[in-house]
Amino acid sequence: MSEERQVPEAEFRSYYGRPILKVTRWKEPHLPAYLFLGELSGAAAVLAAAAAATRRPALARSGRLIAAAAAYGGAGFLTAELGRPERFVNMLRVAKPTSPMSMGSWILAAHSGLVSAAAASEVTGQLPVLGAAAGLAASVTGPLLATYPGVLLANTAVPAWHTAYRELPLLFAGGAMTAAGAGGLAVSACRADRTDFDAARRLALAGAVMESAAGFGLERLHGLSGEPYRQGNSGNLLRTARFLTIGGAAATLAARRSRIAAGAAAALLTAGGVCAKFAVLRAGVASARDPRYVVAAQRGGA
Amino acid sequence: MNSDCIVIAGSNMAECHPVAFQWVVEAKRRGATIIHVDPRFTRTSALADLHVPNRVGGDVVFLGALINHVLSGGHEFREYVTAYTNAADILPEEYVDAEDGAGLFSGYDPATRSYDNATWRPTGERDLTLSHPRCVFQVLKRHFARYTPERVQRACGISPQDFSRIAATLVSCSGRERTTAWVYAVGWTQHTTGVQHIRTAAILQLLLGNMGRPGGGILALRGHASIQGSTDIPTLFDLLPGYLPMPRPDDVSLERYLTRIPDTGFWGNKRSYLVSLLKAWFGDAATAENDFCFGALPRISGDHGTYRTVLDMIEGKIKGYFLWGQNPAVGSAGARLQRLAMAKLSWLVVRDLTVIESAAFWKNSPEIATGELRTDQIGTEVFFIPAASHVEKGGTFTNTQRMLQWHHKALDPPADARSDLWFAYHLGKRIRARLAGSTAARDRGLLNLTWEYPESGEEAEPAAEAVLQEVNGRGPDGRLLSGFAELKGDGSTACGCWIYSGCFAGGVNQTARRRPHTEQSWVAPEWGWAWPANRRILYNRASADPAGRPWSEAKAYVWWDAEAGQWTGHDVPDFERGKPPDFVPEPGAAGPAALGGADPFIMQRDGKGALFVSAGLADGPLPTHYEPAESPLVNALYKQDDSPVAKSYPDHPATHNQLGGAAVYPFVVTTYRLTEHHTAGGMSRTLSRLAELQPELFCEVSPSLAALRGLENGGWATIITARAAIEARVLVTRRVRPLRIPGEGVIHQIGLPYHWGSEGMVTGDTVNDLLPFVVDPNVFIQESKVATCDVKPGRRPRGPALTDLVMRYRREAGLEEDR
Amino acid sequence: MKHQASVASRLYGRLDDVSGEAGYAEHPPRVGFFTDTSVCIGCKACEVACKEWNALPDPDAGVLKLSGESYDNTSALGASSWRHVAFIEQGPLDAGAPAAGGLSPADVLGPALAGLASPDSVAPATRWLMASDVCKHCTHAACLDVCPTGALVRTEFGTVIVQSDVCNGCAYCVSACPFGVIDRREDDGRAWKCTMCYDRLRGGMEPACAKACPTDSIQFGPLDELRVTAAARVQELHASGVTDARLYGADPDDGIGGAGAFFLLLDEPEVYGLPPNPVVTTKDLPAMWKWAGGAAALLVAGVAAAFAGRRP
Numbered sequence A: 001m002s003e004e005r006q007v008p009e010a011e012f013r014s015y016y017g018r019p020i021l022k023v024t025r026w027k028e029p030h031l032p033a034y035l036f037l038g039e040l041s042g043a044a045a046v047l048a049a050a051a052a053a054t055r056r057p058a059l060a061r062s063g064r065l066i067a068a069a070a071a072y073g074g075a076g077f078l079t080a081e082l083g084r085p086e087r088f089v090n091m092l093r094v095a096k097p098t099s100p101m102s103m104g105s106w107i108l109a110a111h112s113g114l115v116s117a118a119a120a121s122e123v124t125g126q127l128p129v130l131g132a133a134a135g136l137a138a139s140v141t142g143p144l145l146a147t148y149p150g151v152l153l154a155n156t157a158v159p160a161w162h163t164a165y166r167e168l169p170l171l172f173a174g175g176a177m178t179a180a181g182a183g184g185l186a187v188s189a190c191r192a193d194r195t196d197f198d199a200a201r202r203l204a205l206a207g208a209v210m211e212s213a214a215g216f217g218l219e220r221l222h223g224l225s226g227e228p229y230r231q232g233n234s235g236n237l238l239r240t241a242r243f244l245t246i247g248g249a250a251a252t253l254a255a256r257r258s259r260i261a262a263g264a265a266a267a268l269l270t271a272g273g274v275c276a277k278f279a280v281l282r283a284g285v286a287s288a289r290d291p292r293y294v295v296a297a298q299r300g301g302a
Numbered sequence B: 001m002n003s004d005c006i007v008i009a010g011s012n013m014a015e016c017h018p019v020a021f022q023w024v025v026e027a028k029r030r031g032a033t034i035i036h037v038d039p040r041f042t043r044t045s046a047l048a049d050l051h052v053p054n055r056v057g058g059d060v061v062f063l064g065a066l067i068n069h070v071l072s073g074g075h076e077f078r079e080y081v082t083a084y085t086n087a088a089d090i091l092p093e094e095y096v097d098a099e100d101g102a103g104l105f106s107g108y109d110p111a112t113r114s115y116d117n118a119t120w121r122p123t124g125e126r127d128l129t130l131s132h133p134r135c136v137f138q139v140l141k142r143h144f145a146r147y148t149p150e151r152v153q154r155a156c157g158i159s160p161q162d163f164s165r166i167a168a169t170l171v172s173c174s175g176r177e178r179t180t181a182w183v184y185a186v187g188w189t190q191h192t193t194g195v196q197h198i199r200t201a202a203i204l205q206l207l208l209g210n211m212g213r214p215g216g217g218i219l220a221l222r223g224h225a226s227i228q229g230s231t232d233i234p235t236l237f238d239l240l241p242g243y244l245p246m247p248r249p250d251d252v253s254l255e256r257y258l259t260r261i262p263d264t265g266f267w268g269n270k271r272s273y274l275v276s277l278l279k280a281w282f283g284d285a286a287t288a289e290n291d292f293c294f295g296a297l298p299r300i301s302g303d304h305g306t307y308r309t310v311l312d313m314i315e316g317k318i319k320g321y322f323l324w325g326q327n328p329a330v331g332s333a334g335a336r337l338q339r340l341a342m343a344k345l346s347w348l349v350v351r352d353l354t355v356i357e358s359a360a361f362w363k364n365s366p367e368i369a370t371g372e373l374r375t376d377q378i379g380t381e382v383f384f385i386p387a388a389s390h391v392e393k394g395g396t397f398t399n400t401q402r403m404l405q406w407h408h409k410a411l412d413p414p415a416d417a418r419s420d421l422w423f424a425y426h427l428g429k430r431i432r433a434r435l436a437g438s439t440a441a442r443d444r445g446l447l448n449l450t451w452e453y454p455e456s457g458e459e460a461e462p463a464a465e466a467v468l469q470e471v472n473g474r475g476p477d478g479r480l481l482s483g484f485a486e487l488k489g490d491g492s493t494a495c496g497c498w499i500y501s502g503c504f505a506g507g508v509n510q511t512a513r514r515r516p517h518t519e520q521s522w523v524a525p526e527w528g529w530a531w532p533a534n535r536r537i538l539y540n541r542a543s544a545d546p547a548g549r550p551w552s553e554a555k556a557y558v559w560w561d562a563e564a565g566q567w568t569g570h571d572v573p574d575f576e577r578g579k580p581p582d583f584v585p586e587p588g589a590a591g592p593a594a595l596g597g598a599d600p601f602i603m604q605r606d607g608k609g610a611l612f613v614s615a616g617l618a619d620g621p622l623p624t625h626y627e628p629a630e631s632p633l634v635n636a637l638y639k640q641d642d643s644p645v646a647k648s649y650p651d652h653p654a655t656h657n658q659l660g661g662a663a664v665y666p667f668v669v670t671t672y673r674l675t676e677h678h679t680a681g682g683m684s685r686t687l688s689r690l691a692e693l694q695p696e697l698f699c700e701v702s703p704s705l706a707a708l709r710g711l712e713n714g715g716w717a718t719i720i721t722a723r724a725a726i727e728a729r730v731l732v733t734r735r736v737r738p739l740r741i742p743g744e745g746v747i748h749q750i751g752l753p754y755h756w757g758s759e760g761m762v763t764g765d766t767v768n769d770l771l772p773f774v775v776d777p778n779v780f781i782q783e784s785k786v787a788t789c790d791v792k793p794g795r796r797p798r799g800p801a802l803t804d805l806v807m808r809y810r811r812e813a814g815l816e817e818d819r
Numbered sequence C: 001m002k003h004q005a006s007v008a009s010r011l012y013g014r015l016d017d018v019s020g021e022a023g024y025a026e027h028p029p030r031v032g033f034f035t036d037t038s039v040c041i042g043c044k045a046c047e048v049a050c051k052e053w054n055a056l057p058d059p060d061a062g063v064l065k066l067s068g069e070s071y072d073n074t075s076a077l078g079a080s081s082w083r084h085v086a087f088i089e090q091g092p093l094d095a096g097a098p099a100a101g102g103l104s105p106a107d108v109l110g111p112a113l114a115g116l117a118s119p120d121s122v123a124p125a126t127r128w129l130m131a132s133d134v135c136k137h138c139t140h141a142a143c144l145d146v147c148p149t150g151a152l153v154r155t156e157f158g159t160v161i162v163q164s165d166v167c168n169g170c171a172y173c174v175s176a177c178p179f180g181v182i183d184r185r186e187d188d189g190r191a192w193k194c195t196m197c198y199d200r201l202r203g204g205m206e207p208a209c210a211k212a213c214p215t216d217s218i219q220f221g222p223l224d225e226l227r228v229t230a231a232a233r234v235q236e237l238h239a240s241g242v243t244d245a246r247l248y249g250a251d252p253d254d255g256i257g258g259a260g261a262f263f264l265l266l267d268e269p270e271v272y273g274l275p276p277n278p279v280v281t282t283k284d285l286p287a288m289w290k291w292a293g294g295a296a297a298l299l300v301a302g303v304a305a306a307f308a309g310r311r312p
Ligand SMILES: Nc1nc2c(c(=O)[nH]1)N[C@H]1C(S)=C(S)[C@@H](COP(=O)(O)OP(=O)(O)OC[C@H]3O[C@@H](n4cnc5c(=O)[nH]c(N)nc54)[C@H](O)[C@@H]3O)O[C@H]1N2
Pocket: B009, B010, B011, B012, B013, B015, B016, B017, B037, B038, B039, B040, B042, B054, B055, B056, B057, B058, B059, B184, B185, B186, B187, B188, B221, B222, B223, B224, B670, B671, B672, B673, B674, B675, B676, B677, B678, B679, B680, B785
């Protein structure tokens, strides 16, 4: 795809400065919360499966519980986001490949089922084999749950989202790793024995690097469409998110020795991840609200 | 649709007549040039090829200059002018034109502010070479010589370039092969010189040969759905149905009355029109012996127009008032006075669809807010009587094209609402029941009325079709007449309105015909029914040359078929069918027989198009430019500044010193309509669908006036005249342009749509509070298109402070005498 | 453009039989609107007719306010305004004054008009463009593509409608529509837009807005025929010197596969509040999934790597 050209201000014309697109009806904190919890649940499930496979029972247990809790929390926010929450079931009326939300709903449904089975088995100790199998299966749905929102957002007319269809999944994948890692860190901060949690720390670090890189990628994005990631409230949020994430990463380095550091790292990383989700929503809103973005993207991209 | 050029001036056709405007759009598609002359760039201008902004009230200069252009360039359609107009008439030596009278014609009496037209009557001689110095043609030339493009620029702010473009287009789109149509509405009429605007256009169209021909003419766009109908069968105080004048006190007998109407032309059959009308009204009681009850008709002794009536109310001369489908508290000029007057009545009946301002003034008017009126001190008993709307009853509408169209009832009126017909009929029945047996002479008329119509349903709704049949007329055998030609003056026929005779011909409701245009000729005679005699173009004999041949193939419409020995064509010929083109009337002949075979204007005494009008006009035989009653400019043409005959009720205390000068009120304000609302708003501000489209009163100002007065788009402005102050939102728009007048500087015009009032879903100040009581002397229409004002940013004061603001301005303008 | 493979063509590109593609074996010809803005008189009869016919909800009387944007107080298409007439004032400004709508002249002046005509010059180049906007009933309708519930469907007439009993209000369509047409009504939580009067079409009637339009600015009919009419109209206007005339949404090879409701405009689309070159978002959907898949794989790889190290 070609780089979009910045359209000179003077030539720009619009209809009384009114938006060409409808500004998204998705609201705060629902959407950012859903994005965050979804990625957390997704990566936590993978983390749990890997921990189980590598015999880190404490980490596996934490992962499963986090995955289940986050999945429910996410589903809750998603439902609350709907215009008619009582019609959530309509999501599963059809399975529609062209609708990331449809795909996502199925993924979420499957994933929630799997992680709850895994978590239930974990808590009750019943049917461990099935629980393990569910946990393993959730390591397939989890990554998809974490990254599909990239498609969800990108598959819109919103310039800041659509043009970022490469970066967003990476941001969410990175965010997922960070979030799950941070989850592990948080649990570890409450525990005396933190040996199981080395992987979580490493995951958090890897995630932080990926998330920051993706965030940086968003800022560098194609001309005017990247502007909301650089400027204004959404730009500030994205930068703050990166500071938090990098700060969290730094704290992670000390988390092995210090519970306080672990706790701080978890908090900072989580805050960074949440902040990034807000940044993404607001960037989308900003780019839909100002017709310049639409016109520039379409004139330049032609 | 058949025009080569359409000039819309004094109307915002696209906004006020959108459905009719489709044909202008169609004409444009077919290649016609559309010109819009309007102070504002409107939705009509948007579709025009050329929009020319002008100063309100200057159109006589503009039109006069076009006449001058035609005459001085020899562009008139000479054959048409010579044969079909009174251009050849020779005027008496005593006649003094405004040209030589500093803007006044001979016969002016300043004491009565009126003319004696004795010196205007043609001598009876004619000069077909049009070269006699006193022939109408030459007088016309001299009269309009001072109407030059330079003066157009001075008076109208139209540049000479724009003017010459219009002039050239007109000339090239007129003549044998091509026709131009003029379209106007209340932008021309609502002036003290209203009638003169149309007169000037008529002269121009006659000179260019554009009358009585397809694609030509002057189209008066009428207002309310059936306002044409309510002039044909009038709600006007000075007319009877079919444009017969209302009797005066000195019309002691039928005979005497008839002498006031011309003997020749189609008015020559006046007796049959009037007698048939009296028979329709008074039935068997009307006999030759009792002058067909002519004595029972009311007499008018002077001005009983709506504005005079309001002043009479203020003076306590009028106790009771019926308002049927009118909302003067918002819609009439000087709305403040209208409300103050209604507060003086003993009783008021308002029949309307909703509780409009005129029914709620006693609790909600601005005067209550300022403390001028107090609800507990208003003695008026207001009866609000809900009316059925047009969809809730059957009946006809008569539209702009004189076409009657029947509309069927679609649903029952809600609750207590009844049709106006029901109300009038049952009111009449009850009054007659009360009077039954009375021997008082004054009750005879009422008791003699034919007052029986078939009733149906629980509500005893009278049959509207029966009324239409009465209007159509019946012969002695009760048979429905086929047209006014059948009317007799001996009392054997009855007809409620002679021009409508034929609308029920053959016992068929002709007005209900709806044959699609795809299934009939392009004139579409089988859609509805047009008066007279279903003619679609009046005076269409003029579409053929004196010998009866079409002027051109392209514009063929009606012509003489020598073989068949009759007139024929696409339309019903507006001429006696069998009268050959070379017919020469007997000397002394009366009625239609007095007109020759080449006299197309059959309603005129002489059958000629009147370039010069010797009788019937209050303001002179030729149109003359006068400034509006309130104007920032002095007359650029004559010493006589404003109309010498305009009625301004200066004698009345309520209107005393009502006009303000340009020093304190430097800007021009004009008022108009929006597509989204209807007149006083009772039918649009009450409906969410329309109310939301234009939710607030606004004023349209140019960017430079906005800069001058610090007005902000979307903010508030207060507009102040010598009568009142109102507030409006500001719409800063380049569609309103300041006019640069050489030697005078810049004229700023402010536009105000007048639809708002205190009731309904969306409310706002009443624009008509701003306007004076000044009317045209011929038809008593108010000058609501122009006044002077000031404008300032911000909302108006509330309560008594509002009165203070108006008073402050008035004192500054020297209008308030020190007390 | 070459006809693409069937799966891809569902997402993007030319598609000659939308109804057939949507699974209607037998179906009437695709219908649509040609809105010729050069004859629009801004009467808003279309807006009113639409609201009446579809019984759209009333506004709250208390909040009605003048927009200050010419004669447009509807402002945009929305869940309860399925037709919207735009008003664009163009023309010379007198010196140093603010423009309508508080915009600079450059915002609203066409390049062709800027700098023309002072207040007293000949034939000032004032224009007042009016255009009645509506749902485009896209060949590739992003709203329909993304709807997770199947509430948005293609009809046998080739139009796009919402089934309000199915819609759960997820508002995905709202962000997907490249024209900003469809919106969610916050009180009932459902998405709404023009149905092209599906009920009337079923009854053999033309849509209410087209029926009400006095100047035939809104022309309704089989899309193929309308495209021919429109092309001829552009020619006609060009021949008469209106060189600004152009079609918008008429090209079946454009980013949305051509609109079912297309327009004749007299200026750039963005002047009317329309996107200049909309592309259905699903055009990039395969690529999007690829990137999401890749990211998911990276996630798995990241986790694996995190666990790969020796346990401390
Ligand atoms: N939507 C809608 N339609 C209506 C009505 C309505 O209220 N709403 N009312 C109906 C009625 S009752 C009537 S009478 C008709 C009126 O129909 P129109 O006469 O077409 O309507 P107006 O808006 O009053 O004004 C006409 C135009 O005259 C211009 N004008 C004012 N003074 C002058 C002047 O001196 N010279 C020239 N050349 N132009 C001038 C004004 O700027 C305005 O644009 O409309 C009818 N149709």
